[in-house]
Amino acid sequence: MSRNALSIYGQATSPSYMSHTNMTSYVGHTTSLPCWALSHTPVTAVEWRRPQTSNYVFLSRDGHDDSGKQDPSYRNRASLVDSKVKNGDASLVLKDISPEDSGLYECRVKGSKSRRKRRGVLGGLPVSTVNLQVHLEQEMTGNRGDDLVLPCRAPRDAAVDAVEWLRTDMESGTYIFLMRDSIPDPTRQHPSYRGRVELMDPDLKDGNLSLVLKNVSSKDVGTYVCHTKTSGEREKRATIESKPISIIHLKVETPVVHITVYTGNSATFPCRAPVGTDIVALEWTRPDLEDNGYVCLVRDGILDPTRQHPSYRGRVELVDPHLKNGDLSLVLQNATRSDTGRYECRLSRQQGRQKRATIQTEPVHIIQLLVLESGDEEKEDEEKNQTLSTIPPEPRARQRHGLIGVGIAGAAVAVLYLVMFFI
Structure with missing residues (x-):
């Protein structure tokens, strides 16, 4: 699997909102949370927040980001797909996803003709809500000879004392990589990984514990598990005893x-x-x-x-x-x-x-x-066309008809929103 893939199962499920989307993403990925302002009036403010929190995820006013009361865990990670919100696209890009990002997100917008007062947060019902689920477990596929990054992230603002990468099919007590107090420990590192693994960020800034695996081969196929220790207690055992914070099922193919x-x-x-x-x-x-x-x-x-x-x-x-x-x-x-x-x-x-x-x-x-x-x-040319043509004519026709139906439904929602937007 490539590093930015995600699964989206978006359906309008609640009459209280213009749209609701369920999304799935994985540790270390970048995810786009959809939000559209169904109005021809220029959007002057966009706010993304998580319910029942005092700080917002992201706030933009008149094309400028406002980080005054932004949740610190989202700084430098959240931005709009289009900072100018052209065509009403207020979608949010959330980078370097972690399990803590799971939950409900609400998107609100303000139009230039809105009579709402200027304040720290935007009032009214959300234009869009997104329920994001971040999974610890994911599949990755690499080509022989490639260098791969296995993503792992510690809880934000956690003081990481040690990080360990294991492979589930290897002998107990051996590991792929272990670092304690910022010093790599090769004592019981499996020989096949010596000189081939390193942390993406040895300083563990922002909790980035991702592992770089160099020159992958078929022998590297397996399940990789990332553990961390954030307490101040030292452990004498060779491996860290804690719940995994990232699990990677790695496959290696020959190009x-x-x-x-x-x-x-x-x-x-x-x-x-x-x-x-x-x-x-x-x-x-x-x-x-x-x-x-x-x-x-x-x-x-x-x-x-x-x-x-x-x-x-x-x-x-x-x-x-x-x-x-x-x-x-x-x-x-x-x-x-x-x-x-x-x-x-x-x-x-x-x-x-x-x-x-x-x-x-x-x-x-x-x-x-x-x-x-x-x-x-x-x-x-005929053989190339047979290779490239993966959608038969009839399904394509059905897809076009489906898009027309969605367009008509979208137009009806837009008219309803125009009425609600300026009340």
């Missing part, structure tokens, strides 16, 4: 690159090893080849043709035979229609020679090659 060339041309298959990798062997394979022959195999810097498939002899070469800077890319020359297929790049970092003909590791990179004859442009 697939689609390449199209015409017969007789050359194709370059990109593949790169993580920076600093000591490469012992490199192999390019094609799963559908007979007798499990490979496309290209290099061991200790020497090309090994022993079981290279005959159709690729003399037609493949590495972009950099010395594999400098981790460049494992392959050039396929004089492409033919029979070269169409899936190509996989693997590497070995094990010292010593392997007896088996192929490298037994997961692919670092995958290439899907399509070779077309000259004059096949129309076929290529």
Whole structure:
């Protein structure tokens, strides 16, 4: 999952408000809370607040933010989607979400012709209410070799003495990362994570406990849990005993690159090893080849043709035979229609020679090659269109009809609001 995704289930559920929306977000994400002033009169003030609180979440007057009585926990985190409130868009952007942000939010607006008195907060019924639920548990997906940020946030204004990241499937007592009194503790850190993890903010400003996981691989798949200790008491045990404040289910995928060339041309298959990798062997394979022959195999810097498939002899070469800077890319020359297929790049970092003909590791990179004859442009366009077209014509027609219905209903609500707005 990408880091800003959220789920919205918005329905008008209460006759007391112009609109009500239920929303779901996750720790560390950015969320937009919807609010629309259904009036053609320019909006001069917008207020967002949580019921039964003395301070507001956000207040804007005449295009200027008013932080006088803003709740401190929302400072530098709350802003309008459009500071000028064009077209009546008074929606609020709430950054770096935490569990404490769960609850009900109310949006009120003031028009230039409103007769309401100028005061600290806007009176009247809300234009919009939003019920926000922030979940501790979320899924994330990354590509092999990427650096990922696993989000975690401590309660705001809490004095954090220690932060710990665990993986649920690892041996009890070992951890991914542990820091006590601002000092990382590697004593029982799992070896596979040494040198690959660090806090996004080592100073833990604003309670940011997010973890940076570098050069992810399939071995990193699992459930990650973030714990913190905010009391002044020291713990002698290796791990922190507290309720989790963030849970991440991590999946790691191998990126697939689609390449199209015409017969007789050359194709370059990109593949790169993580920076600093000591490469012992490199192999390019094609799963559908007979007798499990490979496309290209290099061991200790020497090309090994022993079981290279005959159709690729003399037609493949590495972009950099010395594999400098981790460049494992392959050039396929004089492409033919029979070269169409899936190509996989693997590497070995094990010292010593392997007896088996192929490298037994997961692919670092995958290439899907399509070779077309000259004059096949129309076929290529047709295949692209089939890939891009995900909505059949009939559902699209239904979507248009639905939008017309929503537009008519919206117009009726707008007329009602104009009457209420200036009373």
